Amino acid sequence: MSVEIAIILGTRPEIIKLSPVIHQCEQQGISYTVIHTGQHYSDSLDTVFFDQLDLPTPEYNLGIGSGPHGEQTGEMLIEVEKVLRDEQPASVLVQGDTNSVLAGAIATSKLDMELGHVEAGLRSFDRDMPEETNRVVTDHVADYLFAPTEQSKEYLVEEGISEDRITVTGNTVVDAVHRNREIAEEKSTVLSDLSLTGRDFFLMTAHRAENVDDEDRFRSLLRGVNAAALASDVEVIYPVHPRAQDQLRKSDVLVPSQIRLVNPQDYLDFLLLESEADLILTDSGGVQEEACILGVPCVTMRENTERPETIEVGANRLVGVDPATIREGAIEMSQSRSEWANPFGVGTASEQIITAVSDQQIPDRQIS
Ligand code: UD1
Numbered sequence: 001m002s003v004e005i006a007i008i009l010g011t012r013p014e015i016i017k018l019s020p021v022i023h024q025c026e027q028q029g030i031s032y033t034v035i036h037t038g039q040h041y042s043d044s045l046d047t048v049f050f051d052q053l054d055l056p057t058p059e060y061n062l063g064i065g066s067g068p069h070g071e072q073t074g075e076m077l078i079e080v081e082k083v084l085r086d087e088q089p090a091s092v093l094v095q096g097d098t099n100s101v102l103a104g105a106i107a108t109s110k111l112d113m114e115l116g117h118v119e120a121g122l123r124s125f126d127r128d129m130p131e132e133t134n135r136v137v138t139d140h141v142a143d144y145l146f147a148p149t150e151q152s153k154e155y156l157v158e159e160g161i162s163e164d165r166i167t168v169t170g171n172t173v174v175d176a177v178h179r180n181r182e183i184a185e186e187k188s189t190v191l192s193d194l195s196l197t198g199r200d201f202f203l204m205t206a207h208r209a210e211n212v213d214d215e216d217r218f219r220s221l222l223r224g225v226n227a228a229a230l231a232s233d234v235e236v237i238y239p240v241h242p243r244a245q246d247q248l249r250k251s252d253v254l255v256p257s258q259i260r261l262v263n264p265q266d267y268l269d270f271l272l273l274e275s276e277a278d279l280i281l282t283d284s285g286g287v288q289e290e291a292c293i294l295g296v297p298c299v300t301m302r303e304n305t306e307r308p309e310t311i312e313v314g315a316n317r318l319v320g321v322d323p324a325t326i327r328e329g330a331i332e333m334s335q336s337r338s339e340w341a342n343p344f345g346v347g348t349a350s351e352q353i354i355t356a357v358s359d360q361q362i363p364d365r366q367i368s
């Protein structure tokens with residue numbers, strides 16, 4: 001018998017943000033299969049999250065790995081299509097904006113299956129970002145669009161997507177944070193492991209291609225973070241993504257003195273580091289959201305963000321990569337700790353998504 005839902009994922013943020021969706025399938029007794037493209041494959045970006053988030057080993061791991069965009073996406077498309085043809089799920093879910101999402105979306109759209117896009121309607125309006133192309137294409141071929149906020153729904157409607165395909169659910173990252181925050185407080189020993197006491201450090205991440213692949217931008221960003229840390233007399237903890245690690249290895253970009261490089265962290269350790277940081281400096285999408293949810297001020301080292309809600313509520317500021325602007329933004333944000341409302345929902349996104357997808361399937365099942 002065919003499964004009801006196929007869940008396609010391939011990278012760290014997709015594993016984290018789809019974990020509550022997988023748990024929901026189990027709670028609601030919906031049959032599902034997980035197809036891992038293998039876009040991320042290092043233990044620290046992959047298996048560690050399956051173990052820690054109590055997820056089953058994916059039925060399929062396509063093992064595609066790294067490569068140029070077209071090659072990586074094309075290989076995923078070929079292999080995903082084969083699995084979907086074999087499994088014949090009624091619906092397929094993808095989350096976010098990676099190449100795995102694009103491949104999953106295109107493969108599904110050519111088959112007789114419904115596509116649901118989790119985290120639909122995010123827009124940076126910057127077509128130089130590969131992720132923007134992936135989001136736009138996926139939204140336009142999806143049958144169900146699960147928008148995290150009213151703002152994302154508005155973008156979709158402005159692009160001509162019919163309102164009856166869109167549901168505002170909140171972001172599943174809230175579900176993941178709610179489920180794991182207390183567990184992190186109980187179980188994680190990361191603060192003592194790194195000889196930190198809490199609120200005595202900044203946390204940074206930088207992995208976006210447009211920042212770390214460009215030596216000048218990466219150097220400038222690191223200088224800015226260092227200047228911010230010197231001004232506040234704190235150390236910066238930087239769990240280094242492999243893309244950034246590659247650049248540090250092969251270029252002469254130097255890591256300034258206040259920045260301590262550590263390996264990518266597992267989810268519980270990273271959540272605790274985020275909660276206990278005085279300030280978060282990042283170019284990550286998920287980290288901007290988590291900082292906002294956890295009530296920790298954030299500066300985003302990019303020229304734009306597809307999470308404008310975090311800026312509107314006062315939790316985040318865009319600072320680009322100019323060292324003086326990073327320093328100034330960091331000083332102001334670290335002094336302006338305040339209460340803001342989390343714009344990403346109350347933690348019921350995954351329940352709403354699975355309920356919507358399985359409800360839609362009932363009429364088809366009764367007819368056939
Ligand atoms: C991808 C996504 C990005 C997302 C990020 C999450 C696209 C276009 N980009 O970027 O949107 O924010 O994942 O982390 O889909 N590498 C390893 N081990 C791995 C995976 C990658 O060492 O498990 C190294 C390889 O050298 C690889 C490089 O990292 O070439 C980049 O990996 P890739 O998956 O192409 O892009 P990310 O930068 O991870």
Ligand code: UDP
Pocket residue numbers: 012013016205207239240263264265266267270271283284285286287290
């Ligand atoms: N994250 C993690 N360990 C780390 C860095 C990030 O667990 O060392 C988590 C973080 O909590 C968030 C997600 O990874 O949920 C964000 O992924 P990433 O920054 O790789 O991608 P993006 O969100 O920018 O697509």
